[in-house]
Amino acid sequence: MFQWFHRLASLKNFYRLAEIITPWLAVLCAILLAVGLYRGLVVAPTDYEQGESYRIIYVHVPSAWMSMFVYMVIAFCSAIYLVWNMKLADIVAQASAPMGAAFTFLALATGSLWGKPMWGTWWEWDARLTSELILLFLYIGYMALRGAFENSAAGAKAAAILALVGVVNIPIIHYSVEWWNTLHQPASITKFDTPSIHISMLIPLLMMALGFKLFYLVNMFSRTRSMILEREASTSWVRNRAQENNL
Amino acid sequence: MNPKRRQKLILVGAMVAIVALAMTLLLNVFRSNIQLFYTPTEVAQGKVPPGAEFKVGGMVAADSVERLTDGLTVEFVLTDHAEDVPVRYTGILPDLFREGQGTVSVGKLDDQGVFVASKVLAKHDENYMPPEVADALQKAADNKKQQPYGSDTVILQ
Numbered sequence: 001m002f003q004w005f006h007r008l009a010s011l012k013n014f015y016r017l018a019e020i021i022t023p024w025l026a027v028l029c030a031i032l033l034a035v036g037l038y039r040g041l042v043v044a045p046t047d048y049e050q051g052e053s054y055r056i057i058y059v060h061v062p063s064a065w066m067s068m069f070v071y072m073v074i075a076f077c078s079a080i081y082l083v084w085n086m087k088l089a090d091i092v093a094q095a096s097a098p099m100g101a102a103f104t105f106l107a108l109a110t111g112s113l114w115g116k117p118m119w120g121t122w123w124e125w126d127a128r129l130t131s132e133l134i135l136l137f138l139y140i141g142y143m144a145l146r147g148a149f150e151n152s153a154a155g156a157k158a159a160a161i162l163a164l165v166g167v168v169n170i171p172i173i174h175y176s177v178e179w180w181n182t183l184h185q186p187a188s189i190t191k192f193d194t195p196s197i198h199i200s201m202l203i204p205l206l207m208m209a210l211g212f213k214l215f216y217l218v219n220m221f222s223r224t225r226s227m228i229l230e231r232e233a234s235t236s237w238v239r240n241r242a243q244e245n246n247l
Numbered sequence: 248m249n250p251k252r253r254q255k256l257i258l259v260g261a262m263v264a265i266v267a268l269a270m271t272l273l274l275n276v277f278r279s280n281i282q283l284f285y286t287p288t289e290v291a292q293g294k295v296p297p298g299a300e301f302k303v304g305g306m307v308a309a310d311s312v313e314r315l316t317d318g319l320t321v322e323f324v325l326t327d328h329a330e331d332v333p334v335r336y337t338g339i340l341p342d343l344f345r346e347g348q349g350t351v352s353v354g355k356l357d358d359q360g361v362f363v364a365s366k367v368l369a370k371h372d373e374n375y376m377p378p379e380v381a382d383a384l385q386k387a388a389d390n391k392k393q394q395p396y397g398s399d400t401v402i403l404q
Contacts (some may be wrong), residue, residue, distance in 0.1 A: 045377030054375060083255045120341030120368045125352075126283040153312060164263055168270045178273075180281045181304060183351055188373040197375040 009088050011228045012237050018221040022059030025221070029214035036207030044201050056114045058205060061189075062212040064107035067135060068170055070216060075140070075167040078160035090156050091231070093163065094146065095223035099216055101139035108132060119183055127176035128184035131169055138166040284351050291330040295356070303332055303362055304351040304370065312346055324360070325352065336364040343369035 040058035047054040077093035080086050111129070112122045123129065142159050147157030177186045188197045189205070197205070229247065232238045241247050248256070274281065284304030286294050295301050303325055320337045323346075330351035334352050344350060349370035354363050376384075 021348055045379075047375055048378040048381030050375075052370070053342075057375070079259050081329055082259050083252055118341060118343050118369060120339075120344075120366070124283070124368065125283050161262070164259060165266050167263060168267050172270070172274070180278075180283065181286075182283050183368060183370055185371045185373045188375060196373045198377055200377065201375050 009086050011088060011091075011232055012235075014088055015071060015225055015228050018225050022218055022221045022225075025214050026218045029211055029218055032207050032211035034233045036204050040201075040204035040208060043121050044204050045198075047201075050118060052115055053114060054201075056110050057201075058208045060107060060110040060114065062204060062209040063103045063110065064132070065209060066212050066216055067100060067104035067107050067132070068173060070096050071138070071163075071167070072101065073133060075170075078163040081156065083161050083165070087231070090160070091227045092220065093160065094156070094215075095220050095227055096199065097139055097143050097146075099219055099223075101136060101143070103212075103216075104136040104139060108136065110149065121183075124183045126182035126184055127180040128173065131173040131176050134169055135166075135173060138162075138169060139194050140168075157217050187241070216246060249297070264341070287325055287327045287330040287332045290332050290362075292358075298355070300353065300355050300365070302351050302353050304349065307344070307346050307348055307350055309346050325350065333360070334362045334363050334364050334367075336367050338367070340367055341369040343371055 037058065041055055044055070046052055074093045074096050077089040077096075080089040081093065106128075111132075115124070116122050138233040142162055145162055146152075146155045149158065176182060177184055189202070229238055238247075261322050284302035287303065287305050289295065290303055305325035305327045308324040308326040308331065311322075313322045314320070315322065317337075320335065321340065322333065325332045325334055334354075336352065343390075344367065349372065351368045351370055352362060352364040353366040353368075357363050
């Protein structure tokens with residue numbers, strides 16, 4: 001059962017796999033983002049209360065979802081790295097961290113831009129906004145902690161433990177709007193009954209969400225590939241490919 | 248699974264569980280501090296800090312918004328359908344402020360029990376729909392109100 005797992009865990013095989021699927025994912029991602037943006041910004045109707053301003057949802061919500069999704073990837077990889085000492089998991093976590101931080105920043109910035117005209121404030125210390133800001137600090141702390149160690153394996157272990165400790169923040173972000181009273185509205189889509197967003201607005205949003213996910217995968221794969229090359233620079237397969245000019 | 252890995256797995260699991268437990272306890276202790284605002288019921292019960300600035304959140308009661316003659320001062324009633332708080336505010340209201348909409352006001356209670364707000368924030372609900380759909384829903388609600396027996400009552404004549 002673990003055979004495919006071991007094969008995937010080999011950095012050489014993962015490099016090859018990522019090399020093959022990345023261009024396909026990139027094309028799909030570009031199509032989804034282009035169509036999603038067009039349908040969201042041009043085709044979708046205006047909102048009955050917010051008018052055109054609601055359209056920031058097409059960037060804000062996908063980046064907020066991704067900020068949490070990427071953190072879960074990092075936490076999951078960190079657990080695998082700590083328990084099974086799998087190098088690939090550590091590389092994926094390392095490659096993901098700056099992207100997660102970027103998504104978090106984007107969610108905070110777009111939310112703030114929307115908040116000024118709609119709520120009447122750029123920032124409010126409510127539970128949702130504050131926990132998302134803590135998420136940004138967790139990402140930054142994760143990257144800083146990794147970089148602070150001379151010995152990269154020790155840095156990776158410390159950062160993995162930080163990532164696992166920080167994972168408690170994820171349910172707090174998600175449920176903050178239900179557990180406490182906040183300025184931020186409750187979820188429109190991730191509830192079990194029918195979404196509170198009209199179908200004509202929902203479809204472009206889901207396309208954007210999938211597009212953002214693919215954008216993450218494409219970038220994560222290419223970052224992972226270059227990190228694999230760096231770590232494996234002295235192995236024969238990297239040297240052979242370098243000689244053939246085929247990296 | 249070899250014993251060393253098993254031990255590590257238990258260790259990692261225990262760490263996450265303990266941190267989660269600690270966080271739960273902590274958030275429970277600070278529960279009231281994390282709430283962004285007091286409800287009108289809590290204001291009526293006197294749970295608010297006396298003499299200090301605090302936030303009240305609730306719905307703007309229907310037909311309660313009044314603009315004073317200076318053109319900038321607005322008076323309205325915040326309600327949670329159990330208790331009411333009268334609010335006075337001088338300044339620019341956010342786009343989403345209207346009757347029936349949730350708002351959060353920052354300010355102090357004066358001697359007459361009027362909440363003098365220094366800031367009024369609008370709270371958005373989670374509903375997104377095109378204007379036509381909103382109109383249709385409104386119409387349906389109005390029709391239901393006008394029928395004396397309710398729309399689902401069959402009238403035999």
